[in-house]
Amino acid sequence: MADKIQINMLGKFTLNYQGRVVSDTDNRSKKIWTLLGYLIANHSRKITHKMLTHLLWQDAEVTTDSENALKTLLHRTRAILDTLEYREEKLIIHRGSTFSWNNAVNFSLDIDNLEYFYAAASDEKNPLDVRMENYRQVLSLYNGRFLPKNCGEDWAIQLADHYHSLYLNAVHSIAELLLEKGKYDEVIHICLKSTNIDPCDELSHYSLIRSFNMTGQQNKAMEQYKYMMQLFYDKFGINPSEEITNLYREIVKEQHPAAPDLSVIKEKLTEQNAQKGAYFCDFSIFQNIYHIEARSAARSGLAVFLCLITIQEDKLPANNSSLAAAMARMAEAIGQSVRSGDVYARYSASQFIILLPAANYENCTAISSRIIKSFQAYRPKFNVSVSCMLDELDPLMFE
DSSP: TTTTTEEOSSSSSEEEEEEEETTTTTSHHHHHHHHHHHHHHEEEEEEEHHHHHOOOHOOOOOOHHHHHHHHHHHHHHHHHHHTTTOOOOOSSSEEETTTEEEEOOOEEEEHHHHHHHHHHHOOSOHHHHHHHHHHHHHHHHSSSSGGGGGGHHHHHHHHHHHHHHHHHHHHHHHHHHHHHHHOOOOOHHHHHHHHHHTTTTHHHHHHHHHHHHHHHHHHHHHHHHHHHHHHHHHHHHHHOHHHHHHHHHHHHHSOOOOOOOHHHHHHHHHHHTOOSOOOEEEEHHHHHHHHHHHHHHHHOOOOOOOEEEEEESSSOOOOOOOOOOOOOHHHHHHHHOOOOOOOOEEETTTTTEEEESSHHHHHHHHHHHHHHHHTTTTTOOSSSEEEEEEEEOOOOOOO
8 A cells, every 4th residue: 555646535635655745735726736636536537638728717718828828737736746756657647638647557546445335335235244344434435525625616516516425325324224233332433423524414413313312321412402403493494304303302201210209300300500581492392381381371261472583684685604693692682581481492593482471462562672672782783684473372272
């Protein structure tokens, strides 16, 4: 392996030969690394002047000037590669009107290796232990998206999506196999990496939460669920899937052993780090409290109101960061403005839902006004508008 040029393009772009390394983190022209990356990624093809000119200078016409510019760029690229001191062959071949990476060179390329191991892992003719070992090889090779510094270029986006898809498929496949075998520690190791690389992959979160739970780490499981829930609200404005919500409910339900007496239960029921103000909870818990209040309203006849708070960008749709900041401030405003016995939850990326028991319409209107006033008092102000909608809870009607 020491005699090979080791080339990595996933998560970083480096060429390593016997300890000598060149990397796209060097302060060089981006076009140099684009030319080199494109030739290596397409090392099985010969690339024409025209293709490279369009790649590097977009829609520029192939002229004498552009050909000379390309030759100059090639010279500079070769100068960088010369620092590897690889003497066996020329690394880049220029013949006539074509350029190519020299496949006669002894090199190892991570994207080629990933394809090879993924194909072997996916081949159901192979024994299960062989397939799993090949999946592990895929996971070890993938350290981030393909050529991240070229992430805005069409040719790189297509390849990046392809390799990222292979990686996630490998994560999902091996995690499922490991869960069946009860190898939860390895699932945790795999999914901690995958959720760091792609925080929006819900299947990785599911496997991670399940494995935390199965290894007795219920607190970590619940923290992971809450992190994922907040992320999905902020980025997509959606709730996690029913499958993962049901898993969370099972964890909450099953984490308590039998108690020797009531004092133990009371201690667990005591709210830790309780703060003055309304009670903020997950929407699934909010639903349970709503059901209780619906039953209570049917028995007592007292009114219970729901208040929906919605934040909207005044001009253009809010971006993720500005909306998330406004929603964080709104959570504080609600907590400070409603009663300690009231309950609220985040309903979507831009909405909070509040449960207001034992209140009439006038009280609720005053509460919503306090919330808006508290939110608008924040400095600097957010470029958003806030609306409130009130409706009375429907008492549960028993058959």
